[in-house]
Amino acid sequence: MATVSIREVHKHYDDFHAVKGVSLEIKDHEFVVLVGPSGCGKTTTLRMVAGLETITEGRVLIGDTVVNELPPMDRDIAMVFQNYALYPHMSVYDNMAFGLKMRKFDKAEIKRRVDNAADILGIKDHLHRKPRQLSGGQRQRVALGRAIVRNPQVFLFDEPLSNLDAKLRVQMRVELKKLHQRLGTTAIYVTHDQVEAMTLGDRVVVMKDGLIQQVGEPLDLYNTPANKYVAGFIGSPAMNFADVIIAQNGSGLVAANNAIKIGVPEHLTAPLGAHVGMPATFGIRPEDLRIADGSEPSTQTFEAVVEVAEQLGSEILLDVSCGPNSMVASVDPTVRVKPGEKIRLAFNPKRAHFFDGTTEAAVRG
Amino acid sequence: MIEGEAWRRWVYFRIPLALFLIFLLFPFYWMVITTFRPDGELYRPWRAVNYTPFWTWNPTLDHIKYLFSETMFATWMWNTMFIALASTVISLFCGVLAGYALSRLNFPFAGSLGTGIFITYLVPQTLLFIPLSEIIRNYKLGDTPWSLILTYPTFLIPFCTWLMMGYFKAVPKELEECARIDGASRWQAMLYIIIPVAVPGILSAGIFAFTLSWNEFIYALVFLSSPEQKTVPVGVVSELIRGDVFFWGPLMAGALLGSIPVAIAYSFFVEHYVSGLTGSVKG
Numbered sequence: 001m002a003t004v005s006i007r008e009v010h011k012h013y014d015d016f017h018a019v020k021g022v023s024l025e026i027k028d029h030e031f032v033v034l035v036g037p038s039g040c041g042k043t044t045t046l047r048m049v050a051g052l053e054t055i056t057e058g059r060v061l062i063g064d065t066v067v068n069e070l071p072p073m074d075r076d077i078a079m080v081f082q083n084y085a086l087y088p089h090m091s092v093y094d095n096m097a098f099g100l101k102m103r104k105f106d107k108a109e110i111k112r113r114v115d116n117a118a119d120i121l122g123i124k125d126h127l128h129r130k131p132r133q134l135s136g137g138q139r140q141r142v143a144l145g146r147a148i149v150r151n152p153q154v155f156l157f158d159e160p161l162s163n164l165d166a167k168l169r170v171q172m173r174v175e176l177k178k179l180h181q182r183l184g185t186t187a188i189y190v191t192h193d194q195v196e197a198m199t200l201g202d203r204v205v206v207m208k209d210g211l212i213q214q215v216g217e218p219l220d221l222y223n224t225p226a227n228k229y230v231a232g233f234i235g236s237p238a239m240n241f242a243d244v245i246i247a248q249n250g251s252g253l254v255a256a257n258n259a260i261k262i263g264v265p266e267h268l269t270a271p272l273g274a275h276v277g278m279p280a281t282f283g284i285r286p287e288d289l290r291i292a293d294g295s296e297p298s299t300q301t302f303e304a305v306v307e308v309a310e311q312l313g314s315e316i317l318l319d320v321s322c323g324p325n326s327m328v329a330s331v332d333p334t335v336r337v338k339p340g341e342k343i344r345l346a347f348n349p350k351r352a353h354f355f356d357g358t359t360e361a362a363v364r365g
Numbered sequence: 366m367i368e369g370e371a372w373r374r375w376v377y378f379r380i381p382l383a384l385f386l387i388f389l390l391f392p393f394y395w396m397v398i399t400t401f402r403p404d405g406e407l408y409r410p411w412r413a414v415n416y417t418p419f420w421t422w423n424p425t426l427d428h429i430k431y432l433f434s435e436t437m438f439a440t441w442m443w444n445t446m447f448i449a450l451a452s453t454v455i456s457l458f459c460g461v462l463a464g465y466a467l468s469r470l471n472f473p474f475a476g477s478l479g480t481g482i483f484i485t486y487l488v489p490q491t492l493l494f495i496p497l498s499e500i501i502r503n504y505k506l507g508d509t510p511w512s513l514i515l516t517y518p519t520f521l522i523p524f525c526t527w528l529m530m531g532y533f534k535a536v537p538k539e540l541e542e543c544a545r546i547d548g549a550s551r552w553q554a555m556l557y558i559i560i561p562v563a564v565p566g567i568l569s570a571g572i573f574a575f576t577l578s579w580n581e582f583i584y585a586l587v588f589l590s591s592p593e594q595k596t597v598p599v600g601v602v603s604e605l606i607r608g609d610v611f612f613w614g615p616l617m618a619g620a621l622l623g624s625i626p627v628a629i630a631y632s633f634f635v636e637h638y639v640s641g642l643t644g645s646v647k648g
Contacts, residue, residue, distance in 0.1 A: 050546060052542050052545075071545070072542070072546045079543065081539040081542075082539075083539055085542070085543040087540060087543075087544070087562070088562060098544070098549075098557075099546075102544075102547055102549050146547070
């Protein structure tokens, strides 16, 4: 087990700058998830840690060792691939034993470790089978087993669950989490699925265009996103946005466009004071919206037209339009509204977000 | 499979398939029937009342006996087998390594080198035998099996390289990456993972190479002269066609016996070879 330090790492492919100076300190035993859309550089970063891609610039350390020039076999890591990459001509046992054989472990020790891993993963009955005789979930377990028998310093996961169907993915996600709690090995996990990132990670790293947007614990990212991109990426359904202009209104501030006019919450008045007359983006999560009951001040409500009501049982998702913006509100399941109906939505002022109109960085109180 | 009523299956599937099979297998059938037909029937004029071109009532082994007693057919078979096997092994060895390198190692000019190798395959043998015969003469290899074992790879290696390149490209890159993380060197990853996975591709390349060298005619005709050195295709043609006299019985017997090893090789590996050509790697 070890720490991993990624320091100012760059990756160039000919004239494409895939990773643009990523720095990240991963603590011992930590489970860190890199998340972002495809092409954001997350997989490239992981492959540089694995030694499968050369590092154009910067340094990667595992423990105290700079590993830039070390071949993958000498980095003491294990990697689980998206397509499992099981050796098709070998039995499950041989698949799991291969890494130990290559490292010249004696036969008894190999058997002990493989049996132990098979036990943990519940694949003991399949050890003599070939990978093609296994289901997707079982193959995934073999790929995990192959990683854990080696007892490496760091686990690397490259979208290991994306080839599984939705139900199995949820199940394997829980198993992965349990496995990490049991083994405690430092892990770096790459995914494009923000739900996986939120549920698995001790810390989550949101990446875009080769740059880190924000690093933090899952709820920090959710509650205090650093910029509009993170705010929109984390959370499902996504945060609602409306482009507004900030204006002075007596002692307070208002944020308005041609459809809404809302008061800026008190704790944001000071930092947004510098934005008067300038564009900004108002952001509010669906669950922080509700149908106004008349008790709220009018500065905390705005009018919207219902387009679709999605009944989910535990809640209703209202797709509404307010002027140029479409929004989603998660409301109480007892609410009855019809498409085309005009409603007033109230928002929780403490949970309102504002982002700078040009830099898109969050404005904080 | 064609769905629907029975007549549709007959019209669109079974009858065309049968016609196709007859078209393909008729030469082989003709070869078989001529082999076992006595000379008296073979040279009977077509207007004769008892002329039966597609069948014989008096099968005989005379032509096969003639082949083994009056010609050096057994020696030719052995020569052909030795030459075909040796050149196949050489070509497979080179082709597998070259195919792996061209498809997996990123080195400068890999693409143009691959194209270059392919272009050498396009040079016709009927042109190439002229300079090659000069080389064979200079190295004093004429009239020995080595003249063929060393020249067949000139067209077999490009062929095997291209087939293997395609096959290696279909093997997921992650297999090798995983092996390298598991502690294998590049060489070990190739030996323990990539090559075993590529066995169907290697087998089909091998069968093709074997067939091409088994059937090769022009180099064998030019580079070999004494009867005891000849291969089956050349031996049969040069010893059983004398002037304008064709010994059809022994000729066809030679062709039939000569095609048996290739047929056996194909039937043994047919499954591997189909998956080798369709390039499927199941993970």
